[in-house]
Amino acid sequence: MIVSSSVVSPRPWVWLDVDDVLVDSTPIFQESMDRWTGKTIPWQTWTHNRFHQFYGIADEDAATIARMRQRWKDDRVLERSPFMPHVAQAMATIVNAGADIGLLTARAWHSEGEAITREMAAQAGLSIKAVISIHFHQTKADFLIHSGTQVVGFIDDTIRHVEGCVAAGFNAVLMDQPWNREARHLPRVANLEEFAQQIQARLASPVPPRRSPRP
Numbered sequence: 001m002i003v004s005s006s007v008v009s010p011r012p013w014v015w016l017d018v019d020d021v022l023v024d025s026t027p028i029f030q031e032s033m034d035r036w037t038g039k040t041i042p043w044q045t046w047t048h049n050r051f052h053q054f055y056g057i058a059d060e061d062a063a064t065i066a067r068m069r070q071r072w073k074d075d076r077v078l079e080r081s082p083f084m085p086h087v088a089q090a091m092a093t094i095v096n097a098g099a100d101i102g103l104l105t106a107r108a109w110h111s112e113g114e115a116i117t118r119e120m121a122a123q124a125g126l127s128i129k130a131v132i133s134i135h136f137h138q139t140k141a142d143f144l145i146h147s148g149t150q151v152v153g154f155i156d157d158t159i160r161h162v163e164g165c166v167a168a169g170f171n172a173v174l175m176d177q178p179w180n181r182e183a184r185h186l187p188r189v190a191n192l193e194e195f196a197q198q199i200q201a202r203l204a205s206p207v208p209p210r211r212s213p214r215p
Contacts, residue, residue, distance in 0.1 A: 011100045012152035013129075014199055015144060018105035018117055020157040021175045021192070025081035026051075032075040036068070049158055049179045069109050078107065078116045083124060090192035095127050097200040099152055102130040104140055106158075141165045153199045155192075159183045171202065 019025040029051065030043040037055045046054060057064050072078075094101055103121065107113030114133040121128045134143065141164030144151050154165050154172040159180050165172035166186065173195060174180050174188040189195045 011098060011150070012203060013102055013147075013149035014094050014099045014153040015102045015104045015149075015151060016154075017140075017156040017158070017161070017175070018103050018107065019081065020177055021084070021155055022087060022103065023081040023083050023120070025077065026177075028075075028077045028081050029072065032072055032077050033068075035075075036071045044178055046179045047182075051179075073110060078110060078113065079120075084192055086191070086193050088124065088126065090196040091126050093193075093196035094199050097203045099199060099203060100129040101127060102132065102149070103128055104132050104134070104143060104154075106134055106136045106138070108133045108135040139164055141168045141170070144168070144170060152202060153195070155189070155195050159186065162186050173198070
């Protein structure tokens with residue numbers, strides 16, 4: 001999962017997670033889960049993002065997880081997830097500051113996850129240079145380290161991904177969500193506008209981006 005040399009530019013890169021960073025998907029996932037299980041578990045009460053566990057589904061229960069994911073596909077949770085407020089303005093701020101934008105999402109559970117993401121970005125007129133879809137168990141820090149891009153910023157709502165990126169020396173922050181509030185040791189932002197402003201300020205300073213090796 002290396003970014004193709006045809007899309008890698010000499011400009012700095014900013015990488016963003018998609019679900020619950022770029023789009024507000026968790027309420028749509030909750031709606032699907034509630035209807036499927038007959039339980040109502042408000043997403044605001046979720047304390048981690050392995051949310052199937054709140055519905056009594058174990059990580060090891062592969063058959064039930066497969067049926068759950070098929071239900072998400074049937075309910076079109078990815079297609080129906082709305083953008084967060086002011087996404088277009090935040091993306092424009094980053095691009096105008098001199099960076100290219102890549103989306104790094106754990107949507108590989110859906111065979112069309114990457115295509116859906118590309119289409120939604122295109123329909124919104126977002127200036128996105130690359131879309132990479134990985135599996136939930138994979139590590140985003142590993143991807144960034146080997147991406148061949150000059151990483152000036154990364155944002156995600158998952159604690160382990162931000163922890164890994166910070167440990168690797170990247171400028172990485174959490175998008176504030178109920179399930180990551182325990183991670184008080186990590187930098188966080190309340191919204192994409194705040195993140196974009198931080199990137200703008202960073203690119204205006206002499207701090208160099210974290211350069212990933214070329215493959």
